[in-house]
Amino acid sequence: MNSLLSKNFKGGSVLSFGELLLRISPDAGGEWLRDNALPFYVGGAELNVATALALWDVPSRYLTALPKNGLSEQIVTYLNQKQIDTSAIQYQGNRLGLYYLTKGQDLKHDALIYDRANSAFAELKIGMIDWDKVLDGVSWFHFSAICPAISQQIAEVCLEAVKAASTKGITVSVDLNYRSKLWQYGEYPEYVMPKIIQYCDVVMGNIWSAEKMLGIEVLGDIHESGQKSIYLKEALSSAQRMMERFPNCKAVGYTFRFDERHDIDYYACLYTGGEFYTSQEYNTTQIVDKVGTGDCFMAGLIYGFYNNQQAQQTLDMATAAAFQKLFITGDATTQTIGEITNAIKYE
Numbered sequence: 001m002n003s004l005l006s007k008n009f010k011g012g013s014v015l016s017f018g019e020l021l022l023r024i025s026p027d028a029g030g031e032w033l034r035d036n037a038l039p040f041y042v043g044g045a046e047l048n049v050a051t052a053l054a055l056w057d058v059p060s061r062y063l064t065a066l067p068k069n070g071l072s073e074q075i076v077t078y079l080n081q082k083q084i085d086t087s088a089i090q091y092q093g094n095r096l097g098l099y100y101l102t103k104g105q106d107l108k109h110d111a112l113i114y115d116r117a118n119s120a121f122a123e124l125k126i127g128m129i130d131w132d133k134v135l136d137g138v139s140w141f142h143f144s145a146i147c148p149a150i151s152q153q154i155a156e157v158c159l160e161a162v163k164a165a166s167t168k169g170i171t172v173s174v175d176l177n178y179r180s181k182l183w184q185y186g187e188y189p190e191y192v193m194p195k196i197i198q199y200c201d202v203v204m205g206n207i208w209s210a211e212k213m214l215g216i217e218v219l220g221d222i223h224e225s226g227q228k229s230i231y232l233k234e235a236l237s238s239a240q241r242m243m244e245r246f247p248n249c250k251a252v253g254y255t256f257r258f259d260e261r262h263d264i265d266y267y268a269c270l271y272t273g274g275e276f277y278t279s280q281e282y283n284t285t286q287i288v289d290k291v292g293t294g295d296c297f298m299a300g301l302i303y304g305f306y307n308n309q310q311a312q313q314t315l316d317m318a319t320a321a322a323f324q325k326l327f328i329t330g331d332a333t334t335q336t337i338g339e340i341t342n343a344i345k346y347e
Helices: 031-035 045-055 070-081 146-150 152-167 189-197 207-214 228-245 293-306 311-325 337-343
Strands: 013-017 021-024 040-043 060-063 097-101 112-115 138-144 171-175 202-205 251-260 263-272 275-278 282-284
Touching: 013 045, 040 045, 040 070, 045 060, 045 138, 045 293, 138 146, 138 152, 138 293, 146 152, 146 189, 152 171, 152 189, 171 293, 189 207, 202 207, 202 293, 207 228, 228 251, 228 263, 228 275, 251 293, 251 311, 263 293, 263 311, 275 311, 282 311, 293 311, 311 337
Parallel strands: 013 060, 013 138, 021 097, 138 171, 171 202, 202 251
Antiparallel strands: 021 040, 097 112, 251 263, 263 275, 263 282
């Protein structure tokens, strides 16, 4: 019996932990210089999850570190208006983290520029957060692999967090976001992440991030045919090997997004309770914003498990939510559960 499907999360909150970032989004042609207007969005992987869950009526808390100033106060007020509980936020340090991402691009190559060194979050250290207090009333703790990529000391804070959550019997989820531009402090992800993942119940990502960060090898040249069936077969193998290596893991969700020129193909799978579930494939040629699709998928998984939905229903909703995010400007989804349910693709 899969304990995630039988566990009662109701009455507890989902606490998302990570760095709040401002995304600065210049256009590729330089019109922002002539118009004297530079679009920005409030985001960060874990905040995107917290925002979606709050919108979907799941009790949502958010933990980050912010400098104590007027700008932070405005941002916290903005989050509170979205029904996100911000009472756990730590106030310290001197600056917010920023990143620049060219409009319409994803988090790859030269389109992405980070400006987050010495941010309030980056200066967190073990012992600074009272985890016993912060985790009181929490039934689910979520973070992403972006956090331990920042520095050795943040990796240690993440390990401190998941140990504390696990000790309290809190379900722990992680998104295996891989950001090559962040892993610059001398440690390889494959050395850092397994120590943290051993405390996680739900792992989300893709087969390539699992290989890069956990050493779970992608077997064979699966790109040779490009067939969905071959990708999914490898996903099942990867998920099984992950659970063998990390016995605490109870569910693995993998997404597949292939960008070919202006075409996007998207589908996902979920392995839990010894069963392998797959979604329908979604396709589009019209994209508004690529940021936050994975975060939306993660939020969908949490929503499904939190509400004790069946695994296939959970996967279908998470996949549709992620795909629909491609048509929404900003870092987090604005769609309701009803809108997402109507967008689910069936055979």
